[in-house]
Amino acid sequence: MTEPAFLRETRTSYDTVATEFAEQFADELASKPFDRAILAAFAELVLRGGGGPVADLGCGTGTVTAHLAGLGLDVFGIDLSPGLLAVARRNHSGLRFEEGSMTALTLPEGRLAGITAWYSIIHVPDELLPVTFSGFRRALAPGGHLALVFQAGDESLVRTTAFGKAISLTFRRRRPEQVAALLTEAGFEVRAQLVREPEPYAGGTESTRQAYLVARRPALDRPTA
Numbered sequence: 001m002t003e004p005a006f007l008r009e010t011r012t013s014y015d016t017v018a019t020e021f022a023e024q025f026a027d028e029l030a031s032k033p034f035d036r037a038i039l040a041a042f043a044e045l046v047l048r049g050g051g052g053p054v055a056d057l058g059c060g061t062g063t064v065t066a067h068l069a070g071l072g073l074d075v076f077g078i079d080l081s082p083g084l085l086a087v088a089r090r091n092h093s094g095l096r097f098e099e100g101s102m103t104a105l106t107l108p109e110g111r112l113a114g115i116t117a118w119y120s121i122i123h124v125p126d127e128l129l130p131v132t133f134s135g136f137r138r139a140l141a142p143g144g145h146l147a148l149v150f151q152a153g154d155e156s157l158v159r160t161t162a163f164g165k166a167i168s169l170t171f172r173r174r175r176p177e178q179v180a181a182l183l184t185e186a187g188f189e190v191r192a193q194l195v196r197e198p199e200p201y202a203g204g205t206e207s208t209r210q211a212y213l214v215a216r217r218p219a220l221d222r223p224t225a
């Protein structure tokens, strides 16, 4: 089957700037207290539920994956970009990183106790979000948790250059209530929503509010088809 153009473009774009991206965002979590707070809550919820495997989807260089491992989670990363995965494996040699797409997870039904998708659903087209979220729900065990963050807003941003190199990358901003509704339609219970104001980051100052959502596959959910 032919790969959709958006996956090819996203992968190629991140591969093109993998080294520069890794350098610029190396210590990003250290300056993001809200990110760390949501990740801490997520980790506590997963551990309180008995723990189990956690997938960090769109893990990039593995910064969030490693942070979650430091919080006591049994976590591995999945990403589209071999270039970023090479950095992740180099920087975090004790952790497992796999190549794959969050839009077509191949994990067994109910395998995971948790999923994070940190600034990564931003590259999934609107029409694929419902099937992507259904895949997340299927991969989670009943009672398993999902934590997401993305740029809040209405319009998409297409970038054609980064770090002086040609890329083709679409950043999709979304309203938190719209994403929460899609999660509910996919069978999740939305447990928490937080929207924060823009803050400085390694590349400048964020241009939008940032939205965090935590959702759960219902504890009594039946296996999906």
Ligand SMILES: C[S@@+](CC[C@H](N)C(=O)[O-])C[C@H]1O[C@@H](n2cnc3c(N)ncnc32)[C@H](O)[C@@H]1O
Pocket: 007, 010, 011, 014, 025, 057, 058, 059, 060, 061, 062, 063, 064, 078, 079, 080, 081, 084, 100, 101, 102, 103, 117, 118, 119, 120, 123, 124
């Ligand atoms: C903005 S970066 C965020 C990286 C990392 N989560 C972090 O917060 O540092 C977006 C990441 O999502 C990955 N990505 C985009 N679409 C993906 C997909 N369909 N499946 C898996 N990874 C994807 C990209 O390769 C990139 O590593």
